[in-house]
Amino acid sequence: xxxxxxxxxxxxxxxxxxxxxxxxxxxxxxxxxxxxxxxxxxxxxxxxxxxxxxxxxxxxxxxxxxxxxxxxxxxxxxxxxxxxxxxxxxxxxxxxxxxxxxxxxxxxxxxxxx
Amino acid sequence: xxxxxxxxxxxxxxxxxxxxxxxxxxxxxxxxxxxxxxxxxxxxxxxxxxxxxxxxxxxxxxxxxxxxxxxxxxxxxxxxxxxxxxxxxxxxxxxxxxxxxxxxxxxxxxxxxxxx
Numbered sequence: 071x072x073x074x075x076x077x078x079x080x081x082x083x084x085x086x087x088x089x090x091x092x093x094x095x096x097x098x099x100x101x102x103x104x105x106x107x108x109x110x111x112x113x114x115x116x117x118x119x120x121x122x123x124x125x126x127x128x129x130x131x132x133x134x135x136x137x138x139x140x141x142x143x144x145x146x147x148x149x150x151x152x153x154x155x156x157x158x159x160x161x162x163x164x165x166x167x168x169x170x171x172x173x174x175x176x177x178x179x180x181x182x183x184x
Numbered sequence: 185x186x187x188x189x190x191x192x193x194x195x196x197x198x199x200x201x202x203x204x205x206x207x208x209x210x211x212x213x214x215x216x217x218x219x220x221x222x223x224x225x226x227x228x229x230x231x232x233x234x235x236x237x238x239x240x241x242x243x244x245x246x247x248x249x250x251x252x253x254x255x256x257x258x259x260x261x262x263x264x265x266x267x268x269x270x271x272x273x274x275x276x277x278x279x280x281x282x283x284x285x286x287x288x289x290x291x292x293x294x295x296x297x298x299x300x
Contacts, residue, residue, distance in 0.1 A: 103287050111223075111273055115287035158227065162287075170217040170236050170279075173288060175229035 073097050076161050076176035083151055084184055091146045091179045093161030100166055102144040103173070104136060107158040116159075119144050151183045186211045186278050190291035197266045198299045204251075205261045205294045207276030215281035218252070218259045219288065224272040232274070235259065237281075263296075271298045 074095045083089050095102060104116040117136040118125055124136065133149045144161060161176040187210045197203035209218070220232040235243045235252050242250050247267075251260045263270055273295050277288040 105287070111293050113275065113288075113290040113293075115289075118287050160229065162229075170234050172219075172231050172234070178227045178229075180227075 073174045074161055074163055074176040076159075076179050078179060079177060080180050080182075082182045082184060085151055085153060087151050088147070088149045089151060089181070090148070091159055091161075091181070093144050093146070093176055095142055095161075095163040095174070097163060097165070097174060099163035099174075100141065101164050102138070103162045103164075104144065104146050105160040105162060105175075106130075107160060107178070109157070113160070117144075117146075148181075151181075153183050156181055156183045186213075186216075186280070186289050188276050188278050188289050188291035190274075190276055190294050192294045193292070194295040194297065196297040196299060197263075199266055199268060201266055202262060202264045203266055203296065205263075205274050205276075205296070207259045207261070207291055209257050209259065209276070209278050209291075211257070211278065213280060217279045217281070218250075219277040219279070220248070220250070220259075220261045221275045221277060221290075222270075222272045223275065223293075224269075229275075233261065266298050268298050268300060271296055 077092045101120045103118045107113045116130050119138050135147045137145045158178045158180050160178045162173045164173045165171045189208045216237045218235045222230045222232050233245045247264045249262045273293045275293045276291040
């Protein structure tokens with residue numbers, strides 16, 4: 071069974087559309103994250119959720135909104151997509167917020183806005 | 185805010201040889217954790233090795249080992265007996281002791297090429 075799964079793996083859409091990326095983890099972890107990897111491979115955190123509460127929100131446009139229906143899911147909804155949103159988006163989870171606990175990553179969603 | 189610097193955008197090594205990837209970081213914290221992640225062409229992020237800042241002993245995982253120099257804020261990764269499957273992007277990452285709420289702070293990565 072996949073520990074952290076994201077759908078879809080690839081997403082091509084037009085500017086101005088609204089889209090969602092789903093993420094589910096079956097590890098029983100308390101904390102989930104969304105990271106963005108740009109065209110130069112740089113990874114940067116966007117959001118994290120701990121026990122369904124948003125505990126950090128980096129300076130991302132408010133067109134991006136994380137939604138967590140339960141501890142095992144953290145979906146990413148994006149409104150009014152722009153060309154600059156094209157990137158690979160990774161979902162991740164960890165057992166606890168701190169320490170040396172490993173962050174498990176999903177396989178990424180490559181979003182292309184045309 | 186913490187920063188992580190990987191000064192080698194690309195490294196190349198002959199198969200079976202040893203290669204060292206560099207990483208430095210900047211922090212005012214005394215307790216933290218450092219990681220190396222591997223990202224092969226499949227895009228999957230895979231943990232290679234981790235180090236607790238309070239431990240003086242360098243972490244090792246089979247062919248992978250680190251040289252952790254806390255005073256110098258340096259955390260290099262050594263790969264021994266390089267194999268073709270080691271070809272990937274390697275990311276150095278930092279996490280605060282205070283909480284993974286900040287997630288991982290990544291360096292910009294080093295692209296490792298293995299020459300057969």
